[in-house]
Amino acid sequence: MNNVMDVINAERIEDVQAAMQEPGDARLRIRGGGSKTALSTPRAGERILDLSRLSAILEYEPGEYTFTALAGTPIRKVEAALAEHGQYLPFDPPLAGAGATLGGTVATGLSGSGRQRYGGVRDFLIGARFVDGQGRLVRGGGKVVKNAAGFDLPKLMVGSLGRLGALVELSFKVFPKPAAYATVETRFVSLDQAVDAMVSLSAAPLDVEALDLTPDAEGFVIWARLGGVADVLDERAERLRAFLDGGHILTGEEERAHWRTAGDFAWLPADASLIKVALTPAQVAALEKRLPGPGDSPRRYSVGGALAWLAWQASISDLDAILTDLNLPGLLILGDGQPALIGRRPDPVYLDRIKRTLDPAGRLLKF
Amino acid sequence: MAADALMSDLERLYPPKRLLRAPVQLAPYESDALTAFRTRPLAVVLSETQDEVIETVRLCHKHAVPFVARGSGTSLSGGSLPLAEGIVIALNRLNHILTLDPQTRTALVEPGVANLAVSQAAAPHGLYYAPDPSSQPICTIGGNVAFNSGGAHCLKYGMTANHVLGIKAVLPDGEVVEMGGDSLEGVGPDLAGFFVGSEGLFGIALEITLRLLPVPEMYRTVLASYSSLGAAGDAVTNVVASGLLPGALEIMDRLAIQAAEASVDAGYPKGAAAVLIVELEGERIQVEAEFARLLTVIESTGADEVRVAQDAAERARIWKGRKGAFSAVGRLSPDYIVQDGVVPRSHLGEALARIEELSAEYDLRVANVFHAGDGNLHPLILYNGREPGALERAEELAGDILRLCIQLGGSITGEHGVGVEKLAYMPEMFNETDLAVMGELRAAIDPLGLANRGKMLPAGDAPALHAHGPHPLEKAGIISRE
Ligand SMILES: Cc1cc2nc3c(=O)[nH]c(=O)nc-3n(C[C@H](O)[C@H](O)[C@H](O)COP(=O)(O)OP(=O)(O)OC[C@H]3O[C@@H](n4cnc5c(N)ncnc54)[C@H](O)[C@@H]3O)c2cc1C
Numbered sequence: 001m002n003n004v005m006d007v008i009n010a011e012r013i014e015d016v017q018a019a020m021q022e023p024g025d026a027r028l029r030i031r032g033g034g035s036k037t038a039l040s041t042p043r044a045g046e047r048i049l050d051l052s053r054l055s056a057i058l059e060y061e062p063g064e065y066t067f068t069a070l071a072g073t074p075i076r077k078v079e080a081a082l083a084e085h086g087q088y089l090p091f092d093p094p095l096a097g098a099g100a101t102l103g104g105t106v107a108t109g110l111s112g113s114g115r116q117r118y119g120g121v122r123d124f125l126i127g128a129r130f131v132d133g134q135g136r137l138v139r140g141g142g143k144v145v146k147n148a149a150g151f152d153l154p155k156l157m158v159g160s161l162g163r164l165g166a167l168v169e170l171s172f173k174v175f176p177k178p179a180a181y182a183t184v185e186t187r188f189v190s191l192d193q194a195v196d197a198m199v200s201l202s203a204a205p206l207d208v209e210a211l212d213l214t215p216d217a218e219g220f221v222i223w224a225r226l227g228g229v230a231d232v233l234d235e236r237a238e239r240l241r242a243f244l245d246g247g248h249i250l251t252g253e254e255e256r257a258h259w260r261t262a263g264d265f266a267w268l269p270a271d272a273s274l275i276k277v278a279l280t281p282a283q284v285a286a287l288e289k290r291l292p293g294p295g296d297s298p299r300r301y302s303v304g305g306a307l308a309w310l311a312w313q314a315s316i317s318d319l320d321a322i323l324t325d326l327n328l329p330g331l332l333i334l335g336d337g338q339p340a341l342i343g344r345r346p347d348p349v350y351l352d353r354i355k356r357t358l359d360p361a362g363r364l365l366k367f
Numbered sequence: 368m369a370a371d372a373l374m375s376d377l378e379r380l381y382p383p384k385r386l387l388r389a390p391v392q393l394a395p396y397e398s399d400a401l402t403a404f405r406t407r408p409l410a411v412v413l414s415e416t417q418d419e420v421i422e423t424v425r426l427c428h429k430h431a432v433p434f435v436a437r438g439s440g441t442s443l444s445g446g447s448l449p450l451a452e453g454i455v456i457a458l459n460r461l462n463h464i465l466t467l468d469p470q471t472r473t474a475l476v477e478p479g480v481a482n483l484a485v486s487q488a489a490a491p492h493g494l495y496y497a498p499d500p501s502s503q504p505i506c507t508i509g510g511n512v513a514f515n516s517g518g519a520h521c522l523k524y525g526m527t528a529n530h531v532l533g534i535k536a537v538l539p540d541g542e543v544v545e546m547g548g549d550s551l552e553g554v555g556p557d558l559a560g561f562f563v564g565s566e567g568l569f570g571i572a573l574e575i576t577l578r579l580l581p582v583p584e585m586y587r588t589v590l591a592s593y594s595s596l597g598a599a600g601d602a603v604t605n606v607v608a609s610g611l612l613p614g615a616l617e618i619m620d621r622l623a624i625q626a627a628e629a630s631v632d633a634g635y636p637k638g639a640a641a642v643l644i645v646e647l648e649g650e651r652i653q654v655e656a657e658f659a660r661l662l663t664v665i666e667s668t669g670a671d672e673v674r675v676a677q678d679a680a681e682r683a684r685i686w687k688g689r690k691g692a693f694s695a696v697g698r699l700s701p702d703y704i705v706q707d708g709v710v711p712r713s714h715l716g717e718a719l720a721r722i723e724e725l726s727a728e729y730d731l732r733v734a735n736v737f738h739a740g741d742g743n744l745h746p747l748i749l750y751n752g753r754e755p756g757a758l759e760r761a762e763e764l765a766g767d768i769l770r771l772c773i774q775l776g777g778s779i780t781g782e783h784g785v786g787v788e789k790l791a792y793m794p795e796m797f798n799e800t801d802l803a804v805m806g807e808l809r810a811a812i813d814p815l816g817l818a819n820r821g822k823m824l825p826a827g828d829a830p831a832l833h834a835h836g837p838h839p840l841e842k843a844g845i846i847s848r849e
Binding site for chain 1: 468521528557558563657712742778785793807808810
């Protein structure tokens with residue numbers, strides 16, 4: 001299936017343009033690091049356009065809080081370069097350990113637990129260059145942190161799943177990284193209590209960096225992360241623990257490992273699919289009611305209940321039905337099921353007009 | 368013809384007092400806050416419901432008559448400037464906050480709700496709406512959405528787009544669509560995000576879901592004065608390099624300080640060449656710790672005087688001077704242009720020095736007020752409109768400043784939008800392909816080109832890159848100045 005003939009390895013932006021303009025019926029499936037298997041594994045009749053060689057940090061000026069890199073640049077490489085100057089991408093791009101790239105992160109629209117504090121990938125992307133389905137190299141946004149000129153094409157590319165164009169160069173805003181972290185882990189017996197705690201913590205001025213909830217056999221655990229000045233972190237963590245009526249404080253390597261494991265989905269059973277669901281804290285209970293026990297189907301609610309990561313072992317159409325019932329949108333990230341978009345779909349009226357403009361000949365995948 | 372047919376349809380939809388046609392009724396709608404440009408529209412409708420707006424758009428589409436949505440008309444780039452052959456749809460009366468949910472921390476609002484009204488409604492829940500344009504008591508959320516408006520706190524919390532989760536809009540052909548939702552997260556292309564900043568070209572936002580944030584537990588605001596603008600700029604570099612992330616980092620120069628002092632008595636140090644305002648906000652324990660660091664950094668920057676706001680009243684006074692700066696400058700000069708451009712922060716010093724030179728070259732005073740943290744300059748160019756040629760000179764100077772921003776790798780607008788004012792600079796910021804694609808997207812969403820026609824995207828006969836003097840639309844006789 002994945003034989004060499006079906007893969008175009010782009011070495012330069014011109015190669016991406018040429019691939020779009022090549023005659024042929026095969027739709028192009030764009031692949032960055034291949035870390036999101038459900039989205040980057042080719043199906044019959046498709047060709048892979050691989051962008052992993054478009055990898056380089058082009059500009060990084062720490063004093064500007066911005067950098068520009070080719071889209072195939074691995075997140076890990078970017079994180080290492082930023083860390084040398086005490087900076088980071090605050091939204092914790094997921095699957096970094098599995099080789100996720102900047103482009104794949106934007107195209108999939110994925111943000112991790114750190115989204116809680118300052119926003120997600122949509123909020124940190126400031127500029128993009130992409131090749132549309134006609135092979136045109138298009139730029140939107142800019143390289144400065146604030147810019148309101150022209151349509152916000154970078155936002156359009158967030159979550160576009162390689163169906164509107166191939167991202168080739170991206171500019172991001174970055175922030176100074178907190179000097180130290182601490183996490184409070186608090187167990188709850190009932191879901192209602194746990195969700196209430198999460199909601200009041202999100203509305204409290206305690207500035208948590210991340211706020212996740214995991215169901216397990218004995219109940220529910222909230223993970224609330226603080227970051228900041230090292231000297232006062234203990235005091236803040238105590239205050240947070242009191243706010244949650246108790247809990248255990250994690251620090252140091254144990255703390256870091258917890259969030260790394262979460263972001264790389266190390267908790268996912270080997271044969272399970274991974275699905276992202278967008279929701280609100282008020283919808284968590286309704287979704288929980290419809291899901292099998294957490295032993296069979298582990299999951300993690302993130303960003304104070306605005307995001308759910310579900311491990312799923314049954315058929316995708318079952319989950320599609322549940323999400324459709326609940327009017328929640330879902331996206332397959334890992335696994336070999338399809339379709340990629342399940343549950344509530346994006347409004348086709350608007351999207352079709354955009355798709356027809358950027359990809360009139362259908363060189364890229366359909367939504 | 369088309370216009371007459373539209374008018375008789377509108378007469379069925381609106382009572383006479385909400386369908387304005389007499390010149391005296393239309394006068395207040397002839398321009399926005401860029402008052403140099405005026406156009407009298409065919410009519411203004413004062414819509415009171417979403418259905419009226421939808422129906423009005425459908426009628427405009429049926430008769431192929433262009434329309435301009437209008438919030439409070441505070442646009443500084445001519446964004447809500449009417450078209451002589453079109454109508455204005457005034458949205459001020461759609462000013463209901465439909466729901467405010469403290470659980471999800473969202474507010475669902477109509478487009479005519481004033482920016483500040485959202486924070487006021489959220490306050491009892493300990494929440495607020497973060498984007499804070501200086502015009503916030505009057506400008507509307509609809510206008511903010513159209514322009515992706517900013518404010519003084521963008522470095523840390525972003526602009527309007529970062530706080531809009533969902534939009535229900537009527538497209539220019541009357542189709543109603545919903546984009547995004549009430550979750551912070553989304554699946555599929557970020558269509559709501561793409562709508563924000565589209566300057567009214569994608570249709571009219573009818574309902575907007577806004578994200579609310581917890582009111583910070585503590586603010587620490589410090590005002591430092593410097594004997595040169597360069598020293599204040601260097602201080603910004605030092606603050607940023609220290610790893611602190613202030614909520615706001617603002618600079619005002621001598622002229623702006625004088626203006627603010629004359630009008631609001633903000634108590635800024637007399638005779639200072641520049642003041643820097645730095646504000647930290649967040650959890651108390653953390654802010655106290657960071658503030659100690661901030662003061663050490665500021666002490667090392669050679670400030671002449673450092674004042675720390677001791678309470679909420681003192682903080683408010685510092686901000687009053689800053690937020691009132693634009694209107695205050697009105698006291699120094701009969702006329703002025705507010706410019707809006709962005710440079711990479713590390714080029715701020717260079718940009719300011721160049722602006723000073725340009726000011727001397729053109730013999731026009733320029734007051735500088737800016738969001739230093741994100742490199743967003745707001746030069747206020749003072750001129751006397753009665754002096755022949757003064758406006759043209761002021762516009763040329765403004766154009767040189769915008770080109771400077773582009774040269775330094777920045778942008779022609781950080782928050783005021785392109786509107787009609789900056790049309791000529793779009794081709795310097797974006798290449799032909801970029802503009803062609805934007806044009807095609809616009810055409811796909813608005814095939815007849817009815818919604819805010821003539822704004823943001825240079826037309827096929829794009830104004831020359833070096834357009835000076837009269838505005839291209841002015842030459843074409845479409846708009847005129849007073
Ligand atoms: C004194 C002063 C200070 C200012 N300070 C700032 C500042 O700090 N930061 C900043 O960013 N801006 C600032 N502005 C500019 C201005 O206030 C903003 O651009 C504001 O968002 C405009 O809102 P409005 O309701 O007045 O919109 P209008 O001027 O009425 O309209 C602006 C644009 O939005 C479109 N529009 C209006 N409603 C809708 C809708 N519902 N759907 C689609 N399109 C719509 C209009 O067609 C027009 O193109 C300032 C202006 C003044 C006069």
